[in-house]
Amino acid sequence: MCGITGIFDTRGTRDIDRAVLQRMNDAQFHRGPDEGSVHVEPGLGLGHRRLSIIDIATGQQPLFNEDGSVVVVFNGEIYNYQQLIPELQAAGHTFRTKSDTEVIVHAWEQWGEACVERFRGMFAFALWDRGRQTLFLARDRLGVKPLYYALLDDGRLLFGSELKSLLAHGGLKRDLDPLAVEEYFALGYVAEPRTIFRQARKLPPAHTLAIRRGAPLPEPREYWDVRFTLDNPIALDEACAELQHRLQESVRLRMISEVPLGAFLSGGVDSSAVVATMAGLSAEPVNTCSIAFDDPKYNESEFAQKVASRYRTNHRVETVKSDDFDLIDTLATLYDEPYADSSAIPTYRVCQLARKHVTVALSGDGGDENFAGYRRYRLHLMEERLRSALPLSVRQPVFGLLGRVYPKADWAPRVLRAKTTFEGMARTSVEAYFHSVSLLRGPMRAQLFSPAFKALLGSYDARQVFERHAARAGTDDPLALVQYLDLKTYLVGDINTKVDRASMAHSLEVREPLMDHPLVEWLATLPNHLKVRGHEGKVLLKKAMEPLLPHDVLYRPKMGFAVPLERWFRGPLKQRVKDAVLGERLAATGWFDHKYLEHLVHAHHSGVRDYSAPLWSLLMFDAFLRQVVDAEAPTLDARRAPAEALA
Missing domain, CATH: 3.60.20.10 (Aminohydrolase, N-terminal nucleophile (Ntn) domain)
Structure with a gap:
């Protein structure tokens, strides 16, 4: 690397x-x-x-x-x-x-x-x-x-x-490019091919x-694109055998190294599948590493330990404190652009841990996109069935009104949080999916930005990123379409960016067997029932791994790699958030509506609303302005290159 x-x-x-x-x-x-x-x-x-x-x-x-x-x-x-x-x-x-x-x-x-x-x-x-x-x-x-x-x-x-x-x-x-700023606050990153400059x-x-x-x-x-044909007639048992073979080949190629090699092991299906495959290909115990959290709500380490014990890996675990928020300025310098995925913090820490023991680490990144593991895919399919029952001319006025008047109930049981569903029903399929994955949805961005900034944007909306890719997807299948959109946007702009910068900050090479392009191409030929069945995602991957992994690793609810932003912003970071969001730096841009910024801060601090995601995006944008835009020559750290011969 x-x-x-x-x-x-x-x-x-x-x-x-x-x-x-x-x-x-x-x-x-x-x-x-x-x-x-x-x-x-x-x-x-x-x-x-x-x-x-x-x-x-x-x-x-x-x-x-x-x-x-x-x-x-x-x-x-x-x-x-x-x-x-x-x-x-x-x-x-x-x-x-x-x-x-x-x-x-x-x-x-x-x-x-x-x-x-x-x-x-x-x-x-x-x-x-x-x-x-x-x-x-x-x-x-x-x-x-x-x-x-x-x-x-x-x-x-x-x-x-x-x-x-x-x-x-x-x-x-x-x-700065105003269109990139719009994309950042919609998606949490600036989408290809744009940059913040x-x-x-x-x-x-x-x-x-x-x-x-x-x-x-x-x-x-x-020179390449993936095509979701969904026309492979393969049976489940045959597909499991084929997947095991392809995964072994992909992992084997990524184990070629002249330096110490290991793997991330989160306890989720994807990384566990990679580690199990590595163990089958290696005569020596696999080096694995995990991050544990001292907050049980975010801790998956017991499941990682089950896999590590089964394969007798050389397993290292470090606990990240639930108040590990000292990386904000480091992250801003690391990414060079505003970047709002807070899981960058634990990703940075797991790369830091891995580099103490190996120079190359295999990861499970790409599994959710390629095997259809995200919960939002199943919700999208449910909404698509409803959308197909009524024409847009009926859905738009009826559900648009319901979406506007129904209260946003973050505190309520999920079944009662109907506002997002109503809003999605009033949109086309692509608009609805963009709306569901947006960090700040359209109505929030409309309130966030000042009239002057909206004038700079003109008619541009970050939704156009998704519409551009959807026009080239070559499929109107609801699941295949959103998988394609994620492969073009979220996987690249968020996941790959996060892992590249976090790993390279520690001079660690991360390899991605679930993103092997022949594997991706083959998976795109498989019918949807091998990916999603009812409330279960990653059907094929889980079935193929049943002989190799514990049942509760494969079939437990997905947890994710999250940090407790909501609590941070009402506790130890309360003043820092207020100073940044309502401070002079954001105000000096002239791009934000100050009254709405005050609303975000006060409503969150009082506990009326959970605005942790938009507040984090604003906090990281402020850090980017301070650490990158205002800096003459941003560097990652104080290390300097030694004097070396020039070719």
């Missing part, structure tokens, strides 16, 4: 300032503390920070082809590199290393832009072909690894694994960007 960065003159061969490039590279020191190098030639500079995992002795980057005309910097893993090397050698390519990085260089020479279609893994890389005068940027299919870029006014293109490397250049304008972009998952010197900056090109 590594960090990459660079500067490319799209107009000519102006000199690259080596000191500036080095500063950009050092801003990502945490991503690769083992080694760091830069390469500079006319009009091009490439930087790389290395966390040594495979081919430790000879896998240094930037890495060149035989004649030095092609060079790459790469973050991630190409898991099928051992299969590609003989094929490329047979085609006449000579390998000087045993690294997956060198496969990229020769694959580019052999297959050009189509090389990414041959890679199985998580990756973001930048490749320069001097003969073609082309810079080629690429990102993996499911967006596990990040890649940011920005075209400056002078024609120089900056890119990097994290926004902080672009900010370290000094030429990136820190003007107007001038910068994220390269979307499964996209490449080929930039030829002297030509205009093109639009990214998509």
Whole structure:
């Protein structure tokens, strides 16, 4: 795992300032503390920070082809590199290393832009072909690894694994994009391809960007998408056997490492399935780690221990105190953008724990999206059955009125919390799903934002992110559609972002066997009854794991990785929330309605309403403004890169 960065003159061969490039590279020191190098030639500079995992002795980057005309910097893993090397050698390519990085260089020479279609893994890389005068940027299919870029006014293109490397250049304008702010308060993150800064972009998952010197900056090109056909006639028993085989293959590929390797073990179905599969493939006990909480409401450690005991893993557990809220400023600097998933706190802690014992950890991320595990999927299917019974012309006025007048009853039993259901019934399927997953729903954002900010937004609504993806989904099946939307939005913008930054903050590589793209493609062919039956999700995964995992691990209610925000904001963080939300920094933007901010604070503090989610989003936005926008060159911590030889 590594960090990459660079500067490319799209107009000519102006000199690259080596000191500036080095500063950009050092801003990502945490991503690769083992080694760091830069390469500079006319009009091009490439930087790389290395966390040594495979081919430790000879896998240094930037890495060149035989004649030095092609060079790459790469973050991630190409898991099928051992299969590609003989094929490329047979085609006449000579390998000087045993690294997956060198496969990229020769694959580019052999297959050009189509090389990414041959890679199985998580990756973001930048490749320069001097003969073609082309810079080629690429990102993996499911967006596990990040890649940011920005075209400056002078024609120089900056890119990097994290926004902080672009900010370290000094030429990136820190003007915020109002549309990104709207997305943040709707979703809790800024959705691809936008970033919080107007001038910068994220390269979307499964996209490449080929930039030829002297030509205009093109639009990214998509090279892969998942298609939910749901037409596989396979029986349940046969599907279980097939899944076990595919999972074993995916896990086996991700266990290739020259450094200590382990796994996260939360006690949930996904991570437990990964650990059970690892145990079946390993002659040695698997290293596992878990976070326990001193608040029983959030603690899953007993279930993790059951799995650890069954497979005799080397299990480490650390307890996170229920008042572990000292990471707010750290998180703001970590993510470079406003980011409002509070589970970033325990994720940071479990990565911190894992790094004490291993350099690579396998995770269960992607299981909920691919196996249909979220409770919201089952609620959406229930609403869809109701929506299909009445035309929108009837539903919209009737349920729209009920949604407006019915009180929001956070305190009531779930069956009585009908306001959200009424609001969903008044919408189209895509609008309803967006509404259900929104951090601050449309009516709340309408009250949150000032008239001046609404004028900046014009007609833009974050719902358009979902509508754009839905138009390309290729399915109108209710379950498949929302799975597709989550694969394009929540998995990338929230889950993968959270895990990448939290793990890289501790120089830990996290691998994701449940996001293996052949597995994802196969699961998309399966009919819905193998995913959801009644009130049960992940039907196939649970059935396939029954011989390998305890029944109460597989079939207990899903808990999640949460923190007690509601209590924090009425207790130890009460004053901090008030100072941030009602303070000068947010007021100075002119973007928020102060009376509504006062309502959020006072209603929550008094116990009348639970506004912990919107308050957390505002708290993190304030921290972002303070730690990133107001900072000259944000860095993760006080560590500095040692003096190293420059390539």
